Amino acid sequence: MVDTEPRTKAGAPRPAAKKKRAEAVRAVKSAGGITLRHRLRRDRTLILMTLPAILLLVVFAYIPLAGNVVAFQEYDPYVADNAFQAILQSPWVGFDQFQQMVNDRLFWSALRNTLAIFLIQLTLFFPVPVLLALFINSFVRPRVRAVAQAVLYLPHFFSWVLVVTVFQQMFGGAGLIAQTLRDHGHDGIDLMTDPGLFKFLITFEMIWKDAGWGVIVFLAALASVSPDLYEASAMDGANRWRRMWHITLPALRPVVALLLVLQVGNALTVGFEQILLQRTAVGPGASEVLDTYVWNVGITNGGFSYAAAVGIVKGIFGLLLVLAANKVAHLMGEQGVYKK
Amino acid sequence: MLAGKLNGRQQQGPLVRGRLRPVWEEEPTRAGLATKGVVLVGVCLAVLFPLWVVIVTSLSSVKTITETGGLVVIPRGITFVAYQELLGGGQVTRATIVSLCVTVVGTLFSMTVSVMCAYGLSRSGSVLHRPFLFILLATMFFGAGLIPTYLVVQGLGLTDSYLSLILPSALNVFNILVLRAFFMSTAQELIESARIDGAGDFRILWQIVMPLSRAVIAVITLFYAVGYWSAWFNASIYISDPDMLPLQNIMNQLVLKQERPVGLAQAINTGGLSPLAIQMAVMVLALLPVAVLSPFVQKHFKKGMLTGAVKG
Numbered sequence: 079m080v081d082t083e084p085r086t087k088a089g090a091p092r093p094a095a096k097k098k099r100a101e102a103v104r105a106v107k108s109a110g111g112i113t114l115r116h117r118l119r120r121d122r123t124l125i126l127m128t129l130p131a132i133l134l135l136v137v138f139a140y141i142p143l144a145g146n147v148v149a150f151q152e153y154d155p156y157v158a159d160n161a162f163q164a165i166l167q168s169p170w171v172g173f174d175q176f177q178q179m180v181n182d183r184l185f186w187s188a189l190r191n192t193l194a195i196f197l198i199q200l201t202l203f204f205p206v207p208v209l210l211a212l213f214i215n216s217f218v219r220p221r222v223r224a225v226a227q228a229v230l231y232l233p234h235f236f237s238w239v240l241v242v243t244v245f246q247q248m249f250g251g252a253g254l255i256a257q258t259l260r261d262h263g264h265d266g267i268d269l270m271t272d273p274g275l276f277k278f279l280i281t282f283e284m285i286w287k288d289a290g291w292g293v294i295v296f297l298a299a300l301a302s303v304s305p306d307l308y309e310a311s312a313m314d315g316a317n318r319w320r321r322m323w324h325i326t327l328p329a330l331r332p333v334v335a336l337l338l339v340l341q342v343g344n345a346l347t348v349g350f351e352q353i354l355l356q357r358t359a360v361g362p363g364a365s366e367v368l369d370t371y372v373w374n375v376g377i378t379n380g381g382f383s384y385a386a387a388v389g390i391v392k393g394i395f396g397l398l399l400v401l402a403a404n405k406v407a408h409l410m411g412e413q414g415v416y417k418k
Numbered sequence: 419m420l421a422g423k424l425n426g427r428q429q430q431g432p433l434v435r436g437r438l439r440p441v442w443e444e445e446p447t448r449a450g451l452a453t454k455g456v457v458l459v460g461v462c463l464a465v466l467f468p469l470w471v472v473i474v475t476s477l478s479s480v481k482t483i484t485e486t487g488g489l490v491v492i493p494r495g496i497t498f499v500a501y502q503e504l505l506g507g508g509q510v511t512r513a514t515i516v517s518l519c520v521t522v523v524g525t526l527f528s529m530t531v532s533v534m535c536a537y538g539l540s541r542s543g544s545v546l547h548r549p550f551l552f553i554l555l556a557t558m559f560f561g562a563g564l565i566p567t568y569l570v571v572q573g574l575g576l577t578d579s580y581l582s583l584i585l586p587s588a589l590n591v592f593n594i595l596v597l598r599a600f601f602m603s604t605a606q607e608l609i610e611s612a613r614i615d616g617a618g619d620f621r622i623l624w625q626i627v628m629p630l631s632r633a634v635i636a637v638i639t640l641f642y643a644v645g646y647w648s649a650w651f652n653a654s655i656y657i658s659d660p661d662m663l664p665l666q667n668i669m670n671q672l673v674l675k676q677e678r679p680v681g682l683a684q685a686i687n688t689g690g691l692s693p694l695a696i697q698m699a700v701m702v703l704a705l706l707p708v709a710v711l712s713p714f715v716q717k718h719f720k721k722g723m724l725t726g727a728v729k730g
Contacts, residue, residue: 114545117544117545118545120544120545121541121544121545121546121547123618123619123620124537124538124541124544124547124619125538125544125545125546126538127534127535127537127538127619127620127623128534128535128538128539128546128550130531130534130535131531131532131534131535131554131589131594132535132550132553132554134531134585134588134589135553135554135557135589135591136553137570137574137585138567138570138585138586138588138589139557139562140553140557140562141570142562142563142566142567142569142570143560143562143566144566145562145565145566145567145569145570146562146563146565146566148565148566148569153569160573160575161569161570161572161573162573165569165573210461213454213457213458213461216454217454217458218438218439219438222458225462226458226461226462227716228713228716229461229462229465229466230461230462230465231712231716231719232465232709232712233465235640235644235648235708235709235712236648236704236705236708237647237648237649237650237666237704238648238650239648239650239666239667239669239670239673239674239704240648240666240669240701240704240705242674243669243673243674243697243701244468244469244472244701245468246673246674247468247471247472247489247698248468248471252488253489254471254488254489254491257486257487257488257489260487261487286464286465290465294719305440308440308443309440309442312442312443313442317444318443318444350651351650351651354651355670355674369564372563372564372565373564376564376565376568377564377565377568377655382565382569385564385565386563386565386566389563389564389565389566390563392563393560393561393563396561397559397560400559
């Protein structure tokens with residue numbers, strides 16, 4: 079290290095320099111005993127290793143965040159060859175897009191659908207993994223558990239295209255059920271194109287795909303319960319149902335609270351890919367949610383600015399929902415996503 | 419995997435020989451066991467039966483398919499003609515190759531960047547460790563939204579390039595945090611002693627930390643690979659050249675939109691090939707790699723998920 083300290087010709091520190099030096103020593107001590115430059119040198123490989131990821135996030139998460147300015151413009155992709163240039167050259171319109179949104183019947187319809195689907199999923203999907211976990215946990219044979227888990231985890235790894243096609247082959251107009259009904263002289267049914275059933279259909283698809291996967295967290299929570307509790311309560315005469323009520327279920331409470339918070343935080347993001355694949359079959363009236371609306375207005379019809387405005391509103395409300403839900407979790411005495 | 423371990427029943431004191439239950443626990447009734455068995459079989463069938471039908475139909479001959487009036491449940495007259503046609507060059511073959519390549523290259527890229535980043539952030543106390551971690555975590559709370567992301571990808575000139583299928587979705591912050599939590603739990607003494615022996619960070623990562631984290635690395639690799647293999651949305655908005663579309667998009671066209679596969683129309687029209695068998699065969703191609711790979715990694719799932727849930 080180069081000694082940069084000002085010294086007198088005699089080599090002894092001047093009084094002013096003395097004070098400065100004391101400050102520097104304090105700074106160095108609070109930084110772990112070495113200077114920042116030294117630490118940068120020491121950690122340069124670590125920084126180098128982290129940089130590619132940071133760069134990717136900046137380009138594909140932070141720059142798009144700034145790109146949301148198009149919501150305050152009348153973005154025209156054709157004023158320049160490049161999207162960045164086009165953003166610079168498009169005219170500013172302030173909050174016009176947001177005003178338009180308030181008066182947009184389709185926006186409100188998409189919002190209604192989104193919330194309806196969220197509520198249906200909350201009541202029908204959410205309890206299933208808990209029940210499945212309790213069920214699997216009730217088996218004592220390792221083989222049975224392993225097989226059940228292997229089978230139940232599998233659909234989680236299928237793409238939505240595959241899941242939707244599987245459902246179509248089972249419940250669609252040419253599907254197995256319709257086929258069986260026709261073979262026995264009934265009319266075929268087509269559950270895939272019924273707008274009234276759509277919200278339940280996609281919830282059912284979600285249960286098929288992801289309920290098994292959701293089991294993992296709950297099983298882990300169950301595994302961490304001390305067996306002493308069960309034994310003690312059994313000694314006190316609690317039968318299996320009481321043990322489940324007083325020991326097993328309370329053990330699941332923190333995980334349930336955490337997942338509820340996450341779920342509520344995602345309330346405005348329901349089944350984008352899944353719905354996109356099926357929206358033509360039932361029409362936008364029943365299936366349009368905020369995400370598909372943004373896709374439809376922006377990507378398909380080129381209304382980038384308006385779609386971005388819808389996206390921003392959705393993002394802000396999503397964030398508020400997470401914060402609110404977490405607050406409620408804290409009030410309930412649970413930890414939630416982040417601590418207080 | 420021992421039930422005792424999972425249930426925490428192992429420390430339960432002396433178990434009666436051949437019994438998995440602790441002595442104080444009631445023996446289940448026959449009726450109870452039967453009900454549980456039926457439910458279990460029912461749940462498993464709900465998952466497996468549709469897949470069975472898809473696989474059997476894809477292997478059935480035109481004759482069998484016409485006789486049953488559509489989907490086949492009981493296998494008769496097995497033939498691989500649908501697969502031969504699909505994989506004999508042409509649209510589906512090309513799409514399968516595209517999907518495989520994107521998956522392999524993408525997964526390698528994602529894993530390299532993620533593992534390096536996770537290791538770089540796993541040594542708390544290093545410079546810039548906090549701001550970098552903040553940059554990572556903040557992205558979990560906001561999403562930039564579809565439109566601006568689309569505009570950035572377009573602005574970078576990535577549309578109609580395979581890079582648009584990899585770069586925008588290359589990183590999953592949650593995965594990085596899981597890896598990081600694992601790396602942090604690696605014994606610090608090992609890292610320190612390697613450092614004293616003169617190993618640099620890359621060497622420590624490659625020769626000490628990664629071999630010790632095989633389980634979680636397998637899980638995260640599978641997550642990334644499945645992500646790339648299952649992706650179709652990016653291709654649907656960024657790729658306009660039909661020859662560049664991955665398998666999932668082709669499956670969407672062939673099965674959901676009921677389009678005829680390019681180049682196979684003749685075989686179908688002359689009755690040598692059932693369009694239904696073709697559709698089912700495409701579905702089998704799409705599900706096969708995932709169904710084959712995931713069971714191998716399965717025993718590590720719990721570990722990976724838990725670390726993420728607790729420390730993420």
